[in-house]
Amino acid sequence: MEFELTTVKEISETSRKYNLHSWSAQGQLKPKVMIGGEGVYFWDGEGKRYYDMSSQLVNLNIGHGNKKVIKAIQDQAERLAYSSPSFAIDVRSQLAKMVVELAPDNMGKVFFTLGGADANENALKIAKMVTGRYKIFSRYRSYHGSTYGAANLTGEPRRYTCEPGIPGFIKFFDPYVYRAPLPFPSEEAACSYYLGQLREQIIYEGRDAVAAIFLETITGSNGVIIPPRGYLKGIRDLCNEFGILMVCDEVMTGWGRTGEWFAVSNFAVKPDIITFAKGITCGYAPLGGVLVSKAIAAYFDEHFLSCGLTYSAHPLGCAAGIATIEYYKEKGLIGQAKERGITLGKLLETLKEKHDCVGDVRYIGLFSAIELVKNKVTKQPFVEYGLDPDKTMKKVIGMLDAKGFYTYSHENSLLVAPPLIITDQELEDALSIMDDVLNDVDKMLD
Structure with a gap:
């Protein structure tokens, strides 16, 4: 199938010109161009591969490209x-x-x-x-x-x-x-x-x-x-x-x-x-x-x-x-989600123990969140409820995105909810990216 818009730049600019994008001030948008996906991965217009660690909007349970x-x-x-x-x-x-x-x-x-x-x-x-x-x-x-x-x-x-x-x-x-x-x-x-x-x-x-x-x-x-x-x-x-x-x-x-x-x-x-x-x-x-x-x-x-x-x-x-x-x-994906959830839980608990910025982790099956704090003892939120004037959480999401870990945040929480088809190795590899980014977030607390 041939498309009239052939370049990544054209697709992005045309989207900005004619599409109203959800939950966004339109003038500030630079929408990522998505060109394909398979399994737990998708690719942007530059050919960069991402772990889809939010299953898009926590809906792509069977992953991309299911024949x-x-x-x-x-x-x-x-x-x-x-x-x-x-x-x-x-x-x-x-x-x-x-x-x-x-x-x-x-x-x-x-x-x-x-x-x-x-x-x-x-x-x-x-x-x-x-x-x-x-x-x-x-x-x-x-x-x-x-x-x-x-x-x-x-x-x-x-x-x-x-x-x-x-x-x-x-x-x-x-x-x-x-x-x-x-x-x-x-x-x-x-x-x-x-x-x-x-x-x-x-x-x-x-x-x-x-x-x-x-x-x-x-x-x-x-x-x-x-x-x-x-x-x-x-x-x-x-x-x-x-x-x-x-x-x-x-x-x-x-x-x-x-x-x-x-x-x-x-x-x-x-x-x-x-x-x-x-x-x-x-x-x-x-x-x-x-x-x-x-x-x-x-x-x-x-x-x-x-x-x-x-x-x-x-x-x-x-x-x-x-x-x-x-x-x-x-x-057998329903049972597999429960089994993979054990691996995910262990990885999240390790992140919680290691990083000063992680106040809490919550998980059940392959549904989880990492809650960020400024202080583990006082549980001071990383950003105040309903307020993030410096777009701090957006910066954290950008850091993950740059390393090929795609997800979204809400208030102080980073969502981790990959497709149910994910393997233990893919979970470990993806969470190692999260580990690297949380190292940088820890430095933001200084």
Whole structure:
């Protein structure tokens, strides 16, 4: 295939001229040109190779250039490129069955969307329809998408442009034990504190007004904050007590990222609703979804489901989803993520012990973050929350990028979430780059 734009400079300049790029002041951009990828690597326009250590946006679980998924999309495009969501078609039916069978056993049906944000939008509507209530709880350190409803769910600064917000959205605090206001003697003690605070907040907001508690099973972009033991079960108990729906956002953590098909399985918890996207097709085609419990599915047997999207369960996305799940199974990637996670955890603990700038490391499966600090004893943040006027974190990302380690940061945390196909040797080689860069970050503390 020949392209009209043939040089790296032309591609970059044309992109700057005509594309609006996400989360950026456009005049300052110099977008990297990406020309290809294979496995855990991709190449820029100069032919430089990078370890893709964030799986792009923590979605490319099967890596770049997967021939099985590519062929599935090609074959489906030739056979039936599109049908309205009102039709039953083979790939649509098959994928729905596969998804429900892999989910926790209380799940009954799935509503397909195009991605994570609109999955959360539709989960919001479903929760309100089923309960007849209007208040929605979600956490401050959370990201659920940037469309209007999902942005109101979101707790971190990317919600600000959607404020004043929609009435009824209530925020509460994560069980962020590393930065807890009290020196808890155990995870159980921390769990008890945070659940107690949440229970009191529910009472003050009105027991019968709260439709749902939305939470990322594991807080993702905001630092891979893993809940303490018993926390998610405690949320489940609170929801049962007050007739509230428990909604787990698994857009990042679903599809093997934590070493389980869905992250909730690490905690033996069954939510009422699970939202997902990213790893269902690994970005090879847009697809997301809302899994609902059998009880909610039964509710809509008699009640009108006021949800609809032109591209819901798009045939190309469904074909890609089927092929992706088959590939996960054929290669044993879910179990492999758990095994590789042991190697990753050891490497991260070594970095924490070695470097003054590393305050904490958090990891589960191949989902992890390195939190940077100015002082390990006081835990002084490397940059203040929501403030980085000197673009210090951007400089750190630039240092990694220069050495061929591609990832992104949020606040003080560097994300490390490579494709699930990565080998132990590739992990060691990539983390050696991180080690070198953290040596330089240590010097920035002087």
